[in-house]
Amino acid sequence: MSQTRKKTSSEGETKPQTSSVNKFLRGSKAESRKENNDLKTTDSQPSNWIQKTAPSETVALLPFLPDLEELDISWNDFVGGTLHSITQQMHLVSKLKILRLGSCRLTTDDVQALGEALEMIPELEELNLSWNSKVGGNLPLILQKFQKGSKIQMLKLVDCTLTSEDGTFLGQLLPMLQSLEVLDLSINRDIGGSLNSIAQGLKSTSNLKVLKLHSCGLSQKSVKILDAAFRYLAELRKLDLSCNKDLGGGFEDSSAQLVMLKHLQVLDLHQCSLTADDVMSLTFALLAWKGAWKQESPSSMLGRWLVCAQVIPLLSNLQELDLSANKKMGNSSENLLSRLRFLPALKSLVINNCALESETFTALAETSVHLSALEVFNLSWNKCVGGNLKLLLETLKLSMSLRVLRLSSCSLVTEDVVLLASVIQMGHLAKLRKLDLSYNDSICDAGWTMFCQNVRFLKELIELDISLRPSNFRDCGQWFRHLLCAVIKLPQITEIGMKRWILPASQEEELECFDQDKKRSIHFDHGGFQ
Template structure:
């Protein structure tokens, strides 16, 4: 009995020595029970463990407790430092592996161009009409740092460029050798124009800027021009069909004194800019090296023409002057040609569809023959050219360098046509002759017989809608058979309803010996055949 009591007493004493288990002990066991396996990185103390560290689970107070906390903190710091070292080593290894596997900048550029079906060129980036997306523009921008030798960028006819240009312009400092930037028909926005203006400072070598066919530029050109600084190297500036306003014209005039090296200025198809042409003309004196001035369909009026004529005295280097399709300047030539004759280097003069009057013709008959370097003359769609009594066409003989003469739809009559035929005898370098839509040519082509025999350089002959008859085609056939017109490549005889099938057949059979690239025959407005290289196809 005593033995039993003693055993029970020992058991009670032993149970008193065992601390009572608490819920906190259970939680701690879940987090502390698992030990780090050998060879593995020590686990970082959890937030829960740190939280419970502030509680006492049967441990001594005072010094022992502080020592325990300090030990745990030191262990935690050691674990953190060890983990950082492990991560650093891991990140370094990952970095080296990534560098080894990732493509170089050149490879990325080649892949980008290959994706777009283009051949990579480190100096010329031609992405014209490539259906670029906004993502493509962003990707291209990221590739610019790898193209330090880039000199030309062409993103024309990619509508998605609009609104995303800033992503590209902020990286243009990587291509500071850039000389050519073409952004035709890109739907540029006001923000794009502003970004482009800001980029002028980081592309100091830029020589050509083409922004044509971006209608949203209209009214916002100042966002671009006010960023230009004196000494700018731009030589070519094209802003064709951009819906420019009179205010834009004034902004353009202001920059002419900061781009002294300008050689080509194209403002064509901006119908409202004519209102500010007098202002622009006044500042053209600041670009004495200008070689090409295109003002086709710019809404010019007689006073605009007068201001332009005044500017011509400062443009001795001018090679091309296009003021065509400005109907309201008709009648203004008689007072605005004083300096036109001084353009001794002028090679191209385009006056088609300008409603030239008979008085204008009197003046032009005196001035045009003095343009000794003239190679191309277009007077088409000016009906008074043919009916005027002044012999302008006859005086073309004084321009032996003429290569192209266009007098389509000028209401020529037999006398004026005869004068032209005589002048053509003195034009040995003539390559293009356009007499279309002049009814008097029909039945009178024989007047050109002598000129066509001597025109050894003639390559293009246009006789569309000239009321030609079978005899005219016979004449052309004989010329070919005799070995003349050997260099003829294009012959347009369309819309000549009076030509009989017999005449067509005769001319077609004789064409087999000639290597024409293009020829039209028509009877009643219908196609009968087309001559091509090496033979005839019906």
């Protein structure tokens, strides 16, 4: 029980609000099935008992909680098939504002019972039915009671096996949900066929702040359909179209309305098979040029416009941009990357696995100096970084806000890691919390020694990963002792990834002594002992 209710806003902030008895959370709720699976065998029986008794306990308690505002029984498999016993009591908690039933293995009967019960909780603001496959094909049974004037603000239906018919129904329902702020339909691969209906409904949701269509089977045509709806979504803060591999080529002539999203803070387009023409269109969507425009030969999209005047950022509030796993960007994103300097609020830039070439990396390095608010910088799986980290020297020196730096599988050489060590030694990167240098197998022991001698200056570091590739095993050098000495001076570190580094017997003893003497909860994930 809690005397304070924390209402999660669409932007991830929590605001405490005073109330009487208002919150009921099952103790068996886990953040993921993985956490459940990681429990020790000795704990499995009590946890199992809690899950089995969750529905009956909930039913018994509801009559005593008339002011209940939040009910979360997610990740309880045994709710499936018994939900009707809970929904029959819903009239006793008519003030309920948040209902979460994620991953409860709901049956068709559960779904029908829920639909009938929702009419009894008119104050409902958040409904989460994610990871329940029986929701698919039965969405009208659940949401048919929603009427115009509904107070629902957050609707999450992730991985619910929604059908095209469900999507059509949802599109017709959206105009009734005038308070809707968050809509997450991710991992429903069949709703792409009903996108016309959904987009038409979105035109009536002017308060929408978060739209997630991750892995929804979207196509090139989908971009044009959504583009027509964007002009009505002026309050949108987050747009996720990621992992729609057939989207590539759709932005070429259909990103004009993206500029209408003046308040957009997060744009996620990773793994969308973006083409060179997509990248050029996105460049003009992010930024406009005030002045004279002259059209060149239409056969050359990359050189379509000559611009004579100043740059005007259209999405000036953009804070997070994820373009990762779009390999065709490698030789065509120079214009886009060089103009990111005009997005002053950018905090997270993720462009890993984009097959960047030397020219595009140079453009990125030159523009990153101007991104003073940058907190997350992910360049992993771009081989061109190797031997060229010096191009980022000024950025690393000036990045006072950087919290996460990922350079995994970048073909880094000893010279690169020595450079990084010198930057750290000079007191730069002091705010860094996560550093990923894994899968860079060409760094010699001398380079690792230099790095480990200086990593102690990263006082806020929590995670460090220097793992080797799966195909490579190496003995730890003398640098391991320097690493242990550095860890003593890192008060917050909890995780050190050293996969496939093999510890000789002498270093095994040092590690065991370290664990015993320091009484620190630090996980060394290494390749084993020999």
